[in-house]
Amino acid sequence: MGAALALAERGRGRTAPNPNVGCVIVDDAGRVVGRCWTQPGGRPHAEAMALAEAGERARGATAYVTLEPCAHVSTRGPACSDSLIAAGVTRVVAGIEDPDPRTAGSGFARLREAGVAVTAGVRAEDARRSMAGFLTRLALGRPFVTLKLATSLDGCIAMADGTSRWITGAESRAHAHLERSRHEAILVGRGTYEADAPRLDVRLPGLEERSPERVILSTRPHPSGAARLPPSPAGRGKMLLKAAKGEGGWLSIPSPQAIIDLPADHLLVEGGAQTAAAFLRADLVDRLLLYRAPILIGGGKPGIADVGLSDLSAAHGRWRLADARRLGVDRLEVYERASCLPASSPTSAPSAASNSAATRES
């Protein structure tokens, strides 16, 4: 399952509107005979690819898959649960049940009816984390939002005069580019867009093609170089997006809530301070990526503007450490919501969710 989860990461940020699934098939001698992940655009599914690789060797084998195999036939392919049965797989070990109403347990049921042994819920939390984009879209109708901050030990994102090159080191910046490659969209506030003219692309060898769509947060209808994202959940699809973008290749949205219209399951917010505060105030941040350099700036620019906190106790219990590691001399900390999803979403969840399920085309 660990291997399947690692494979699933390869698809993160590229499979929308489908989930990024990983699959490993192991024969009864313990040999790996097939391994794959959901392909860009959401098809073929991970199971279909892994079964194709395994061929006849799938007979009697065990399939490890991060999500319940689907139970619905699509124009783009058969149901994975049927394919697994047809290939002669005798055991399926799965991460989580697929919340998509077209599957939602019926994939497991179909496998069991055919005599396949099913073990579900294996490394469920990791599977949920791995597919957070898909799950958030399905439950709340909006992308999963990561807020990134690169700061000094005293929490500054720049010197008082605005200088911010460089606070963090090369290892941190490479890691931040890898994170970018796993997001369909990246957003900055108009202040940062105009001050820094950031490229926001992925500058890692071999991953240059995976730069996310660039989005500006601005109340202005037409920030220069950008065009307003059309407000339509049905508009989620690369083709439509390309037409919508402004001359500079940027989109713009008028409020944090408008992320509901983004054709993305993963949104990376890269500042500045007002923008970070706007997303936090709207309770639209699911994950924090904190890159911290071992320096003190003193009297520099804080990373987050006023979020309207009423009292300190209201700030507690909100974040849970998910990962901490060194990156060169810097440190990275990843925090997640202490509860899996926000209690209530400012974007109207139920209707959005049904929209979303309707537009998922897998």
Next chain:
Amino acid sequence: MGAALALAERGRGRTAPNPNVGCVIVDDAGRVVGRCWTQPGGRPHAEAMALAEAGERARGATAYVTLEPCAHVSTRGPACSDSLIAAGVTRVVAGIEDPDPRTAGSGFARLREAGVAVTAGVRAEDARRSMAGFLTRLALGRPFVTLKLATSLDGCIAMADGTSRWITGAESRAHAHLERSRHEAILVGRGTYEADAPRLDVRLPGLEERSPERVILSTRPHPSGAARLPPSPAGRGKMLLKAAKGEGGWLSIPSPQAIIDLPADHLLVEGGAQTAAAFLRADLVDRLLLYRAPILIGGGKPGIADVGLSDLSAAHGRWRLADARRLGVDRLEVYERASCLPASSPTSAPSAASNSAATRES
């Protein structure tokens, strides 16, 4: 040596002007026959206490000691190197050489002349860290300075309205009190003194007696409740201090540089932002204690005011992570100078060092 280093910690902040040494004596069957640390006030020395515990069992034993045994006789006791020889110890394993000019290698030499096997430099870096107060006083004529900050993830020490109770949790606060107990003196700026009227004592069961002397940083000659510390390195001694304190039991100093006059080898600076910046600007911070709660404040009070940083590159290479751990849901990070001691000290090092050596009474 690990055990000796742990014992040495018990004396930290209580042995000035002597070093806080730890000693463990092990007989030839591997049994611990004596263990102790330098007692409050600096005498008896760790070796003397451990030898007393071991008695006849020291014959043929090995002594593990964090610092070179002293070679100078004092009115308060014989030289430890002589005592070890007289007790029949046949091997000494030591951390670092004693930089005190009265010993400085002659302790080891005397042991070797008497046929004792000496291994020096064992866990030297840990030994140096453990005796940083003593070593800083000897080299630079001033206390070792730790700056403590308790912040949110975004580096705030309070909400915009000044509320700071509580950012960090009970475990962090208990740890901070333990740190207080290992310092002879604790300092805040006049702003914090007047705003918070902090007690700055040690509120841990069994350690209440170990509250440090309280000091205010202020340019005013007479902050209410405090009296100016007399500027005299010879004044280092508890008796003189008690007379100097103001009605409120506080001392005050007019500048960060005036810490040279404090009868302390360890000074804990607890803020606020201006005071932290003043010590950093003067390059008088040796260690950072960062307690961070998993909360975001947004638009709160930053922990460090302007330190006069000229450019970002000047901030790099200055701090090295020495420890990182969880304290409940909070995290503690300890940073030290990347170089052992500042290249040049604003307090005139050579004369201070000779003063210091002269007043060390061990």
